[in-house]
């Protein structure tokens with residue numbers, strides 16, 4: 554049987570993004586079970602409903618919508634901007650959500666929030682869950698994944714070196730594998 558395809562959406566475009574490093578780590582843990590691909594959300598025009606109404610959908614939107622439609626589940630790894638989801642990730646959700654095929658509908662997801670601070674991007678994690686309710690992305694409820702003080706768990710090459718975090722991310726990956734395989 555063909556492997557399920559999981560898309561990884563990272564809420565940061567920063568070259569040295571901690572979120573991206575955590576995402577790469579978790580993607581590696583999922584790769585034995587699923588086909589895992591990163592979804593590029595950095596080049597999307599900002600959502601403007603006129604483009605849909607006038608039938609002038611930008612190529613970048615169509616590519617994202619096709620990619621999301623073809624995926625079986627989603628791993629979101631995001632920092633927090635001003636206690637919410639960074640605009641680049643919210644924009645990707647908005648763009649993909651207005652596809653008539655409803656590309657997120659009924660598919661499993663999980664969110665890992667990442668911050669150099671102690672509050673672990675809780676606000677972004679839960680704002681993303683709020684949007685997921687409307688999109689009908691079936692977000693894994695437990696275990697919740699909040700990675701705080703992220704700088705202290707990575708080495709200078711961006712590898713996870715903290716044993717506790719390593720074990721926790723393995724638990725998240727295993728739980729997500731079990732969650733996706735329920736569908």
Ligand SMILES: Cc1cc2nc3c(=O)[nH]c(=O)nc-3n(C[C@H](O)[C@H](O)[C@H](O)COP(=O)(O)O)c2cc1C
Nearest residue numbers: 565567570571572573632633634635636668669670
């Ligand atoms: C516009 C902006 C807003 C931010 N707001 C928050 C915030 O609300 N909570 C938080 O924990 N960190 C906040 N930060 C700090 C980010 O967590 C930090 O820059 C982090 O490294 C970004 O994630 P990345 O490493 O994946 O790019 C903010 C950073 C920026 C640039």
